[in-house]
Amino acid sequence: MFTFSSIREYHKALLTGSISCRETVSLYLERINRFSHLNAFIAVYAEEALSAADRLDQERKSGCQSGKLHGVVIGIKDVLCYRDHPVTASSKILEGFNPLYNATAVEWLLNQGAIIIGHLNCDEFAMGSSNENSVYGRVKNALNYDLVPGGSSGGSAVAVQAGLCMISLGSDTGGSVRQPADFCGVVGLKPTYGRVSRYGLIAYASSFDQIGIFGTNIPDVALVLEVISGFDGRDSTSSRQTVPEYSRGIQEPASIYRIAVLKEAMEHPSLDPEIREQLSRFTEQLKAAGHLVEEISFDLLDFIVPAYYVLTTAEASSNLSRFDGVRYGTRTADPEAGYPGFYRKTRSEGFGKEVKRRILLGTFVLSSGYYEAYFTRAQQVRKILTDRTRLIFNQFDIILTPTVPTTAFRAGEKMTDPVAMYLADLYTVYANLVGIPGISLPLFQHSNGMPFGIQAMTNRFQELSLLRFSKELMQQYKSYETPTL
Numbered sequence: 001m002f003t004f005s006s007i008r009e010y011h012k013a014l015l016t017g018s019i020s021c022r023e024t025v026s027l028y029l030e031r032i033n034r035f036s037h038l039n040a041f042i043a044v045y046a047e048e049a050l051s052a053a054d055r056l057d058q059e060r061k062s063g064c065q066s067g068k069l070h071g072v073v074i075g076i077k078d079v080l081c082y083r084d085h086p087v088t089a090s091s092k093i094l095e096g097f098n099p100l101y102n103a104t105a106v107e108w109l110l111n112q113g114a115i116i117i118g119h120l121n122c123d124e125f126a127m128g129s130s131n132e133n134s135v136y137g138r139v140k141n142a143l144n145y146d147l148v149p150g151g152s153s154g155g156s157a158v159a160v161q162a163g164l165c166m167i168s169l170g171s172d173t174g175g176s177v178r179q180p181a182d183f184c185g186v187v188g189l190k191p192t193y194g195r196v197s198r199y200g201l202i203a204y205a206s207s208f209d210q211i212g213i214f215g216t217n218i219p220d221v222a223l224v225l226e227v228i229s230g231f232d233g234r235d236s237t238s239s240r241q242t243v244p245e246y247s248r249g250i251q252e253p254a255s256i257y258r259i260a261v262l263k264e265a266m267e268h269p270s271l272d273p274e275i276r277e278q279l280s281r282f283t284e285q286l287k288a289a290g291h292l293v294e295e296i297s298f299d300l301l302d303f304i305v306p307a308y309y310v311l312t313t314a315e316a317s318s319n320l321s322r323f324d325g326v327r328y329g330t331r332t333a334d335p336e337a338g339y340p341g342f343y344r345k346t347r348s349e350g351f352g353k354e355v356k357r358r359i360l361l362g363t364f365v366l367s368s369g370y371y372e373a374y375f376t377r378a379q380q381v382r383k384i385l386t387d388r389t390r391l392i393f394n395q396f397d398i399i400l401t402p403t404v405p406t407t408a409f410r411a412g413e414k415m416t417d418p419v420a421m422y423l424a425d426l427y428t429v430y431a432n433l434v435g436i437p438g439i440s441l442p443l444f445q446h447s448n449g450m451p452f453g454i455q456a457m458t459n460r461f462q463e464l465s466l467l468r469f470s471k472e473l474m475q476q477y478k479s480y481e482t483p484t485l
């Protein structure tokens with residue numbers, strides 16, 4: 001029986017003929033079916049995936065196996081455009097919308113022989129931390145159905161967690177890849193802002209959004225990053241920096257790293273005491289292994305969640321104004337609505353509660369009387385954070401923090417308290433505010449049985465060093481045993 005361990009092993013199995021792409025896709029389809037109660041997928045492209053598999057099997061038979069991701073089975077978050085496949089951002093307002101083009105990341109996956117198996121559930125317009133704000137209903141954590149998988153890319157995390165695909169793409173505006181990766185016990189990478197083109201990614205907060213990757217191991221994540229990174233003329237914020245061969249680069253021997261641990265992050269009152277204790281023990285181990293580990297003061301921590309929510313809601317209020325019932329998706333069916341009432345009616349009916357809350361908050365912080373008090377000040381915080389980050393990376397290679405203050409929480413627990421929900425983003429939004437890459441590594445297990453991760457960040461465009469470091473950590477220090485589901 002084929003069990004997936006890594007893309008490399010899968011490719012070996014394909015070459016020896018012990019498995020075919022068709023058999024692989026069939027196995028995944030069968031699992032997706034078996035685990036449909038997790039609600040991770042909102043659309044499965046079974047026929048297409050099977051015929052892509054046949055085409056690839058044929059290619060291999062004729063001796064021309066092409067593509068770094070030949071036959072790799074990938075799920076994509078429902079905010080990524082895949083030509084002629086409905087995309088809705090898990091919102092009623094986009095019901096029936098069919099994109100006319102592929103997101104660049106999706107296109108580049110396909111060019112390398114990947115098989116897109118379906119679209120994955122998420123929080124509406126990627127706003128949330130628990131995947132409970134979805135028109136398709138909540139996603140369940142495969143380890144305990146009463147718990148949330150995290151969000152907003154909850155479906156993407158669970159799809160990898162439960163072995164429903166090999167790799168998935170999510171988006172990360174404030175932690176939406178790293179936080180669900182932490183809650184589900186998988187690897188989640190958010191690259192540097194500008195590393196991966198955002199063309200074809202439905203915008204939430206454009207100066208924060210970045211496509212991220214979920215996987216079970218570092219070499220797979222490195223390979224996928226290598227494929228989707230690079231300059232794209234259709235996204236003016238995508239970077240022209242050359243893309244290293246991450247998959248090869250990570251094979252070089254590990255080095256000694258200068259690691260900064262943020263003191264205020266480790267001492268924060270919201271941090272679960274057991275997570276604190278295990279992470280402290282872990283940093284001692286790193287020291288013992290010869291790394292230079294230093295606890296540094298980071299007194300800006302309490303400003304980052306407020307700054308994030310001011311700036312992202314401001315950007316969201318502008319980005320989401322395009323959903324007006326004229327250009328995309330659904331329009332109110334009420335014939336009485338008239339003009340301009342149908343705008344209001346369409347938006348009232350089409351957006352969920354959290355999205356409305358954020359549009360209102362965003363227009364408020366941008367309104368003339370409050371602009372200086374909120375938006376401008378939050379921009380100032382962003383600038384101060386960026387300057388401080390530069391100073392830290394003058395002295396250190398890596399910043400380490402917990403990924404999330406707690407393990408996965410119960411469904412419904414934070415739905416009536418948005419501020420409590422927002423505070424769960426304490427450690428992740430920093431990387432988006434300053435545009436640096438961050439990864440969550442599933443190294444630990446809590447006594448409550450759930451996994452939790454550690455977050456590592458490097459300076460901008462230092463993904464290679466981040467991945468190399470991560471690979472070493474996963475090899476040396478992973479105490480979380482991934483269960484077979």
Ligand code: GLN
Pocket residue numbers: 126127128129151152171172173174175176177204312425
């Ligand atoms: N939880 C954060 C929010 O609700 C992050 C979302 C994201 O990264 N898309 O905004």
